[in-house]
């Protein structure tokens with residue numbers, strides 16, 4: 001029996017991880033953590049019987065304790081709860097499927113406790129890659145990518161031996177507004193931006209895909225995971241999302257991974273790596289797809305990607321500023337407090353106003369996040 005813990009069990013990646021657990025039948029979920037959806041969490045507890053559960057808010061945790069008294073499962077809360085789930089001695093793998101920089105401390109704790117990391121939570125690598133990657137090497141802990149593009153790259157690297165990567169071809173759907181110009185983005189509503197052309201995902205990442213911030217985050221994630229320079233990563237807009245990404249080797253060979261838009265495959269690959277297992281579901285039908293097309297990203301319109309490159313070039317804590325500003329701005333947009341173009345405007349303003357810190361430690365990363373939030377809040381109250 002493989003034993004895993006899941007951060008974010010009630011979300012898109014979390015529930016699909018549990019689909020794999022159901023389908024394969026030889027994984028035991030020993031711990032799970034969620035934010036506030038205690039009714040789904042209770043159903044998951046009854047089905048999977050973990051020994052430890054964490055809920056962010058203590059009031060909700062207390063309600064869940066009352067509702068699940070009959071199960072005798074330990075329920076904890078807050079950051080301490082997330083950390084306890086991350087290092088639970090029984091687990092071998094931690095699936096990081098929570099959203100945002102909140103994942104930094106639990107991921108670090110899990111690495112120090114020797115857990116393999118099945119990493120969906122890209123914001124952690126974007127902001128703390130310079131801490132996480134060396135730490136994982138020090139503790140000899142693999143970071144197994146779950147993000148579809150990075151899983152595709154990882155799969156395309158298998159068996160490559162000493163062949164060096166020449167380039168990574170990182171595919172992007174282009175989002176629901178591909179082909180539009182800036183003046184056509186002014187009146188975008190939340191519902192419009194939540195309609196991803198190919199993937200069904202959580203709300204935050206769906207908005208990120210629409211602004212191309214997701215691709216910016218993924219370029220940074222690829223840089224950390226595969227130890228390549230920025231100019232070795234080419235973003236290729238591929239609206240069909242069939243080629244999940246590719247690696248070009250020094251001899252010019254391009255190896256790619258293709259498939260239907262189904263996150264269960266990269267999740268399963270991370271959980272069982274290097275083994276490949278059967279997986280139910282629709283298979284790729286190339287005759288049905290017929291056309292695979294490719295375009296350059298429009299970074300003049302979708303400033304989210306251009307700003308990501310600026311953040312990476314500046315380095316230090318600026319990728320954290322980029323990410324934190326985006327997290328805050330997306331949440332304001334989802335709450336209908338700012339317009340769609342203001343998401344990237346706020347990211348840019350935060351980057352221009354940030355105090356630069358080279359090699360930030362965890363406290364400085366979290367301090368940078370707090371400063372970006374404060375800057376945006378001030379801007380909002382001056383509106």
Ligand SMILES: NC(=O)C1=CN([C@@H]2O[C@H](COP(=O)(O)OP(=O)(O)OC[C@H]3O[C@@H](n4cnc5c(N)ncnc54)[C@H](OP(=O)(O)O)[C@@H]3O)[C@@H](O)[C@H]2O)C=CC1
Nearest residue numbers: 008010011012013034035036037056098120121122201202
């Ligand atoms: N969805 C996808 O297909 C993909 C996602 N990713 C990445 O994976 C991560 C998860 O995305 P996704 O599954 O879409 O997101 P969702 O919004 O669907 O799920 C987020 C999960 O995190 C939990 N959560 C939120 N806040 C807290 C908190 N304070 N403490 C503990 N748990 C919390 C939520 O709990 P609750 O619902 O109970 O509040 C939920 O279980 C993101 O980093 C995303 O970028 C990467 C590639 C693809």
Ligand SMILES: CC(=O)[C@@H](O)[C@H](O)COP(=O)(O)O
Nearest residue numbers: 147148172173174175209214
């Ligand atoms: C499924 C997945 O990995 C998402 O990150 C997806 O890639 C979003 O698609 P785009 O950002 O390319 O629109």
Ligand SMILES: [Mn+2]
Nearest residue numbers: 147148149218
């Ligand atoms: Mn992705």
